Amino acid sequence: MDFGRSADEQAFADEVRAFLRAHPPATFPADGTDAGYGSGAHSRAFLGALGERGWISLSWPREHGGQARPMAYRLVLLEELAAAGAPFGPLPGCLQVADSIIRHGSETLRREILPRVARGEATFWQGYSEPGAGSDLLALETRARLEGEQWILDGRKIWSSHAGVATYGTVLARTDPASGRQRGLTMLMVSNRLPGMEVRPIRSLTGEVYHYEVFMDSVRVPRDWVMGKPGEGFAQLLHGLDTDRFWGRYYKAPFLQRILALLVEYANTTPRDGGVPAGDASVRRRLAHAATEVAALRALFHRAAWLIERGMPATGPVSAAKLMADELGQRVLSLGMELLGPYGVLRAGSRWARLRGEIEHQYQTSWGHTLAGGTSEIQRTTIAVRALDLPAEPRVRG
């Protein structure tokens, strides 16, 4: 076995580090909040800089303008960006949607959207959840009907991250009114600029806007702005969910390593009780304990990556990694709060804030992570039914 980077992969990592040294992350303006997964704030400027270097399309096939580099390079890029705390918020979503377009998109979508993604100009929101369709996503009510060369889209999506600052959304809609549950669904690509779209912010408990509610009132979507075939939206969703969960969390291990490093520095340098917290055996062991868990999380993500790269079934390890990343994240940030004591709650920018108020912010965002992208309960059920071959709980017809 070999868990290391090849010489070429390491050379690429060095290239990314050199870029980050020459262009410190803090110099890029943010236009959307940091949701705490480790991908930093939403910054179009930063995305554009990545695009200029050809790093967004790194792994795309050459015929779509990519460099056809193996998935490992993408992993290196995300790890290095997360370790540096760079604001690459929308990048994982861009990679995910671009992969789908390359695999399942129409020629129009490839032509219209891929070049804009590669330049860092196009970003995406996901239109899955609805007010009445959360963990039971298939209860969704958004509908689209074909009228000539256009879909007429009506419905309402909610909890769509960054929808107000994004350019496009992928919307799961029922296109066959006679069908039920997983049949008759279609994944549509919509532009935020289309008439009939209304995007309203939802202020979250951090005090910032991350989620949006999207209202679609007779929105006319070109007929071939479809991912996969009409009626095959569920397959799109399922394939997407495994990889979403992977690409949406992969950089959480290096992120948590970065947070732990902050806490270690704090423990080493903060005067307390005539010494420093690092001299306290219980503080040492709790930080060391957290480090063992972060290391295990990283190893589990590497396993999931290896399976995905080979096209092998990865649902179990991916859902387990997502579950572990989000529950461990909460524990690490709680440990940070405990270490900071009364300073922990002070907001970033406040005169007495420690560690730039980062623990305060990430502590709050961590509460949402065990809900987003499928709750921890949904992950556990997914592992049990789809990876461990336990019988699904009977559905109650209502």
Add this chain to the structure above:
Amino acid sequence: MDLALSPAQQLLQQSARTLLPRRCPPERVQALALDARGFDAELWKEIATLGWPGLLIAPQQGGSGGTVGDVVVLAEELGHACVPSPFIGSAVIATTALSAAGGRRAASLLPRLALGERICALAALEESGRLDPDAMGLRVEAPGRLTGRKLFVADAHAATDVIVLGGGAAGPTAVLLPMDRNGIEAHPLESMTGDKLFELSFRDVETRPDDVLGEPGAGFTLLAPAYRLGALARSAEMVGAAQRVLDLCLAHARVRRQGGRPIGGYQAVQHACADMFRDVESARWLVWESAWKLEAARPDAPAAVAAAKVYAADAALRVARRGHQVMGAIGYCEEHPLHLLHKRILAGSLDAGDATLHLDAVARSIGLS
């Protein structure tokens, strides 16, 4: 990144999966646990025929010159089948120390260890229960006489030889003694884990200059890397045992019916199994990553093994506890293998350095001053 077993490792895994469940089913494990002697000499012979005791011994000394990864493969399978054997103590820890020590005595013993004819135990712990090389009560001088005792010596009933670590004028010193040398006695300790642990007493035992392994005073330097590999092997063994607990629970949850359907169809049970899966998988890949670091002799390998040992113990013990909950009362019976696996995991978690020891190493590695 390449997370596949090598072809040789696949063969090794396959032969372990063929031999162990057939030759050492749960009833046999249970019988050995209850038996005072508790050593299956016939099974050890079969294991020796496959060359496992010589895995870490160089080919010119009769071994197969295997890798750290090979040890992980075997330890995981031994854990999965819950086989009681001196493999980790003798073929991993003692063998690594002897190979590192070199010298005439080690050179004559290693080929016989490779053949499985001899088994080497390790006597290091004393009353404190902690491996503290600077606070050894037992004094070792060679030439000289050895008087005192060691505790928690595994496999002393099966061993033909023993490495004894004691304090010396030049510092901690290791000597290699045949178990039948006059004045050495093994007294069994009654342990709930089914492991065979002993108090080893030394009464005026002769020690000769050529008993010393390596240099006088270098005993701990010699043993530390051996213990590290032992900690890794114990971690892999715990992963294997935890995987078996999960296997048993899943098989049970699919067929055990309550309320008119399999209990595996209830979310409460499903979620417990999902957590067990997360624990087993994350521990397994952390163990493999640290094995890779150790094999590549990377500077961060010692801390990686320490982290893997702590995490594997935490994760596997969680799996064992959840396993009892999923299995219900049937898993509380002596005849059910669950308790054997739980006890094997517990023994592994305490052997080759407990959490406190390894967490100190991790704490230093993350930069805590």
